[in-house]
Amino acid sequence: MTIDHLVYATPDLAGTVEALRAQGVPLVPGGPHVGRGTRNHLAGLGDGTYLEVIGPDPEQPEPQEPRPFGIDDLTAPRLVTWAARVSGFPDRELLGPVPMSRRRPDGVLLEWELAFPPGGDGLVPFLIDWHDSPHPAESLDHSVRLVSFHGVHPDPDRVAREVAALGESLEVRRGERPGLEAELATPKGSVVLR
Template identity: 55%
Template sequence: MLDHLVLATPDLDATSVAVTRDGITLVDGGPHIGVGTRNRLAGLGPGRYLEVVGPDPEQPEPDAPRPFHIDELTDARLVTWAVRVPDLDAALEAARGTGHDPGVARAMSRRRPDGELLAWRLAFPPDDLGGVMPFLIDWGTTAHPSASLPGGATLDELVLEHPEPARVRAVLDAVGADGPVVVRAGETPALTARIDGRVLG
């Protein structure tokens, strides 16, 4: 199912102010140690959330580029989204069965400000079709982040546009990407979210 949206930014503080001004309550998620980023989160209804992620000035410069092309951004942008699966290895095989390369599974973790350690496994596709194709995440025994987030915002829909919508739909069906996800034909890949009537792209 749809797990979360990723809004990447070159300036986490400035983007957080803008998002909060739009009426969305953000809380500090914590740093991704060694990656050079940290995030802030907002609940989008049961089992869903918005992740605002950007450079962490308290960490040294990472050895590799930050994820989500953060180092190349000049403005905040909705760059990708995640689908939560109960069995990552099975979901990877299902995705491969459609001819899509979902990437390789890897383990990650971060510690929340209250000290609780969150751990998960995920896989990023080498080609995410401009952010349209989601990455897959398996939270294992970790409590889902949305359970500890304040409510108040709701994801109305996530619109995915691509020249080959049937190709995208086949992968989403294979991995169980249910939720308010709309796939449309478009000249170029694009993703747009509508949260309580506000457009985020």
């Protein structure tokens, strides 16, 4: 499994960042996604992986389209999906690639492309190609570690096949409602994101 990052979406970015910091997750500002109405904070998880906490950016006008990851419909923070890092996109049915960029607080411009599997409920990852941009995890604190990460779904075999079709793997356990769960080890103890 090549986890680039986990996406924890929230309707209240400042409140969620404060709550996670209090639990020992050293989130730092990532930057705004101009025109999309969002901004993020990041924390390293070791092994070139990071946590992205993304939510509405009060400094941007309302976007013309809905914010990504269902942020506009959220009532509480949720681990909504994950990204798998690739170098070039596989020859599969994907939506995209979509070029993206953001400027870090230190002024460095990051540029990347995303491609999304059709349909889905977040368990099948979207793909990210950073091209020549520095990877965000390189400059992050790594005092937090990703201990475990898995999916839950009523049809775990189907989800596992869809993930495998992208060249990735994910443990998927049988459960009533689709979802993701990650356990983080922080200096203050264990944090579980769902």
